[in-house]
Amino acid sequence: MNWISYPANKPEKSGPYVVSISRPVENGDYTFSYKAYYSAETDRWFKYNPFSDEKDVLEEITFKINGWIQNLPAYLG
Template sequence: MSWIDYPQIRPATSRTYLVSIQRPYVGGDFTFKYVAYYNVATGNWYKSDGFEDDSVKEIITDRVVGWIDVPTYLV
């Protein structure tokens, strides 16, 4: 599996994806993976919590640098 560069290539379907996020950190950037919801209509990534019924939360304000479509059993 290879990361798909964002924002050069955007997902075509609104749903959850595994994303790579960069956030400023003392001495450099901190990069981590997160499961996030992408909305095609708005072009925004949203925080997501699969343990709640209303799993789509607030907009992610940190920099999303990549995304990947993973099979359900890996998410």
């Protein structure tokens, strides 16, 4: 699993990606991973609901996107 830095490197296609996001907190930044939707047409990231059959794209993410992962395999256990 190799992270791809953003915004230096942008996904070529619109779709869901796992991203690393940093948001400010009282003592610095809190960084976490999240499944987000990327719009290649607008170069914007959106909150995303992978549990919905409609694959709902929600509001725009305003926190800092540090990087993204192109293909993260699912554990099929």
